[in-house]
Amino acid sequence: MTRGRFIALEGGEGVGKSTQLRLLAEALRARGHGVVTTREPGGTPGAEAIRAMLLDPAGEGWGPRAEALLFAAARADHVDRLIRPALERGDWVLTDRYLDSSRAYQGGGSGLADADLLALHAIGSQGLLPDRTVLLELDPALVAARLAARDQGLSDRIGGRDAAYHARVAAAFRGFASAEPDRFAVVDADGAPEAVHARVLAALDA
Ligand code: TMP
Numbered sequence: 001m002t003r004g005r006f007i008a009l010e011g012g013e014g015v016g017k018s019t020q021l022r023l024l025a026e027a028l029r030a031r032g033h034g035v036v037t038t039r040e041p042g043g044t045p046g047a048e049a050i051r052a053m054l055l056d057p058a059g060e061g062w063g064p065r066a067e068a069l070l071f072a073a074a075r076a077d078h079v080d081r082l083i084r085p086a087l088e089r090g091d092w093v094l095t096d097r098y099l100d101s102s103r104a105y106q107g108g109g110s111g112l113a114d115a116d117l118l119a120l121h122a123i124g125s126q127g128l129l130p131d132r133t134v135l136l137e138l139d140p141a142l143v144a145a146r147l148a149a150r151d152q153g154l155s156d157r158i159g160g161r162d163a164a165y166h167a168r169v170a171a172a173f174r175g176f177a178s179a180e181p182d183r184f185a186v187v188d189a190d191g192a193p194e195a196v197h198a199r200v201l202a203a204l205d206a
Pocket residue numbers: 013040041055071096097098099101102103105106156158159
């Protein structure tokens with residue numbers, strides 16, 4: 001049995017990752033692959049419990065270091081209990097966010113060193129990286145319009161941070177993509193879901 005492929009979708013809030021994940025899973029299943037879809041933080045009961053702590057807007061929350069450790073702990077459980085077993089069975093794993101979200105948010109957004117976030121990932125998840133990371137990019141003005149329609153003014157603790165924070169996150173994602181062009185595929189997320197989906201497939205087929 002060959003090992004399955006591991007694909008992460010990344011990008012800021014409101015770029016359409018969940019819709020694209022669903023369309024990509026349908027396309028891969030139609031090609032005969034076993035597909036597991038999942039998300040971060042979350043994907044296992046333990047990681048979903050950590051997600052609730054991290055994103056619930058009540059309480060005073062966590063400083064950047066505690067936050068980074070919690071994301072890394074959630075990822076460790078997710079990798080051990082869901083991602084690695086699925087890949088070993090030969091399934092494809094599609095995840096809505098993964099390590100690069102920690103590098104972009106806790107690193108680019110909150111200022112932690114990238115080397116420290118990679119060190120946490122080495123400890124927690126033995127450094128497992130996706131075979132391909134699809135970065136969905138969308139103009140911030142279009143994102144704002146989509147989020148206003150989707151969230152009706154309610155966003156989670158991290159999604160609700162200011163525009164400067166999210167601009168640093170977006171710049172960090174772009175920097176990772178240009179530093180690792182073999183792992184990343186950057187896809188323009190503007191337009192109808194089916195049009196974006198066609199771009200995602202073309203980027204992965206390439
Ligand atoms: P979402 O995936 O539903 O958008 O919510 C997850 C939020 O958590 C989003 O604001 C990005 C943030 N996040 C981090 O800050 N670091 C991480 O490592 C991950 C996976 C998510």
